Amino acid sequence: MTQIPPAPRAVERLSEITEDDVAALGIGTAVLGTGGGGAVHGAQMMTERALREHGPVPLVTVDELEPDDVIVLMSGIGAPTVGIEMLAASGQIVALRNEAERLLGRPITAIMAAEIGGSNGVQPIGWAARLGVKVLDADGMGRAFPDGAMVAMNVAGVPCEWAVQSDVVGNISVMKTVDLHWLERHARALTVASGSICIATHYPMTAAMAKGAVIEGTVSTAVRVGHALMSSSDPVAAVSRELDARVLMSGKITDLDRRTVGGFVRGSVTITGTGADRGRMQRLELQNENLLVLEDGEVIVSVPDLITIIDAETGHAITTEMLRFGQRVSVLAWACDPIWRSPRGLELAGPAAFGYDLPYVPFEGAAR
Structure with missing residues (x-):
């Protein structure tokens, strides 16, 4: 008897990301990654574990953000080939968050992927679960790009006050540069010095700053693409x-x-x-x-x-x-x-x- 595959979960508008969504998310972000963003397999496993341990992560739109919410971008930076072998260190994301909150002087309440492509579209879900914050259904690129200056906020003219970067050894670097091109140069040099892979956070934004300056709906799109692939012959x-x-x-x-x-x-x-x-x-x-x-x-x-x-x-x-x-x-x-x-x-x-x-x-x- 031929088994009919189950209908894909309706994902036009997700309100949360659960462990069951991660496989579809990983498939979709790999497609949207245009070859980059890092291989998703390791990110999927780490994210599934984080959601299993800490529960689902709320997924919110820009319009659902509160006026006092603070969003930051989080992503891996470096060579995808190295990222396959060099995994994040225990506590690395917490140290990164702590330094960012010290600079902000207030708690971070939401994470947004810098790029929806590849592992950088998956990892923020796991990081959010571990940090107990929500995720914005948006990203800064709508794909993956290799240069940190290539983000929608830069197109929209939203300034980036600072960036924080951490490596697996425990080094924390704070960068305040004149523009994102200089930030890319400094961050890339630090990444090479750290073995060509790091985790970074930058672009602190309020809801008002994010409106019209981010590419919305991309997390839901990635999940939808993943379900379409998995459910089709x-x-x-x-x-x-x-x-x-x-x-x-x-x-x-x-x-x-x-x-x-x-x-x-x-x-x-x-x-x-x-x-x-x-x-x-x-x-x-x-x-x-x-x-x-x-x-x-x-x-x-x-x-x-x-x-x-x-x-x-x-x-x-x-x-x-x-x-x-x-x-x-x-x-x-x-x-x-x-x-x-x-x-x-x-x-x-x-x-x-x-x-x-x-x-x-x-x-x-x-x-x-």
Whole structure:
């Protein structure tokens, strides 16, 4: 007798994140991570344990925040390849919170993911459970980016007063820089000195500051994408529909150039088409995340639009550090949040911000 899989949990508007949501969340954040944000498996296990020990975490919208709420961004920083092997230290997140509250002079009541992509979209749920605070159903990128200056609040002109960073040894660093570009330089140098992986918090905000300056609903979106993949017999198509994405090509990885330099994973991956795409070849440029797709010398998609490599059979995303020669994959692309298409958004996260001398051409998602 054929078993019918259970209907996915309705996740259009989640009010809390439970242990049962973490698997779907991890799948969704891996897809939204565009290759970056760190592999989700370890983050999933730690988050599930935190929720099992401390209970569900409230998930709130910007409109549900109280006027006296204080939100901070929390994320890992460094090279995803290193993050697989170097786990957070016991008490590291508590030390980070304590220093942030010392600077604030008041308690932190909510955490927001700096980026919804990859492990950085999952870990804040576990951290919130351990710290006893709520999570904002939003993030600073709507995806993953490799540079701390590439956040929606910076596009919106919201200032960042300070940042705190901790490593597994117990070092705590406080940074007050003139802008986020300088913060990225200082934070990256400290991260490299600490073994290329750290945890950081920055951008303290009130509810009024967050309104219109964050990308809302992304935690719920990630869970929804995860449930769509898990409940479908055609997961690639299910994820594409959920995100209004287009499958650019399916094929096999035939060349991979990947190296860790200056706290980043850099390189490129070449995919040779199979099946209906036989005879085609695409190259993706990487800097932690997938930045460009090129075919026959033409740019097909470019940052800030989203590009994700997924397993051609299971639909699960493959992060840059997990790419392997011979993998059978599909390349998905879809449109970014409108904030990144503004002049300021493109200045911060368009092709030129990554050193590419080419114009940005908006990608319009699924073919109609």
